[in-house]
Amino acid sequence: MSRQLLTGLALARAGSRAPLELKTNPEWWNTALAAGALGVAVAGDRIDADGDAQLNWLPVTESDRNRAVLLSESDRGIRVAVLADQAGDWPSLRVVGTELADSEVADATAAVALAHWHARHPRCPRCGGVTEMHEAGWARICLQDESVHYPRTDPAVIVLVRDADDRALLGRRADWPANWFSTLAGFVEAGESAEQAVVREIAEEAGVQILPESLEYRGSQPWPFPSSLMLGYHASVAGSAPTTTPDLDEIAEARWLTRAELAAGAADGTVRVPPPVSIARHLIEDWFGDRLSSDWSRP
Ligand SMILES: [Zn+2]
8 A cells, every 4th residue: 555655844835946958048048137136145054044044135237147056947036156265144944944935945955965965076076176156057078188077966764764563763863962853864875776775774873673674755845954855764773662773873762652652752751852943854744644743943
């Protein structure tokens, strides 16, 4: 039986995206920048938004043009990101991601993803030459060998593991406070499928074996902090609350929780769950069968 995939993931909501034929049309792009495009400033995870989670769109100035990235072209006009060296007093996308309007979240998420990528890729991976923006900011080109490079996205799996009695396995990262718990996650390695990564990560981090036939894909969302794509799964192990052996390096503690135990832990403060912007929160709610109270969230 297949279920509907997760909906309402904060950073994967609807929104228009710039089409390829505009990204690759420098005449159109130069004209757009000179003629009324609106830009939002971004630096790292932070984007220029006000207290009501409205992005602050300003006319693109001449000095903005060589650090502008095309976001979207719609009946709202042409929208770009302006890459800033330093963030102003702006919120992180992690904080405003759930509050932005559907029409703005795709712009904001692409802006943060591209800001991170451009900041981290000033040089050519082939020859070490200096690169500059290309294709309306959706690529960089090497000034020495003219090779073109595109933004990288690193796939990661994130998994709600269940036991035979429908408990959920939640882990606490070694660098987290004692009451923060989440689903287990890890990057897909070179030469590995997403499903192989699920089985390997859960064995490495928690010391339990996933039943490979139990894997159920639940949806994905971008996580541009700096460049991940989170692929969400549910998976099961055999038996009732099998002993976990956390790796103690990445994961300090892994606990099997019934729904009642999760609720009790949240009520007495010994368990805090991830914020609503994360796919982890949605995977847990998917198992729990209901939305989790906002009081249960960690920052
Ligand atoms: Zn090069």
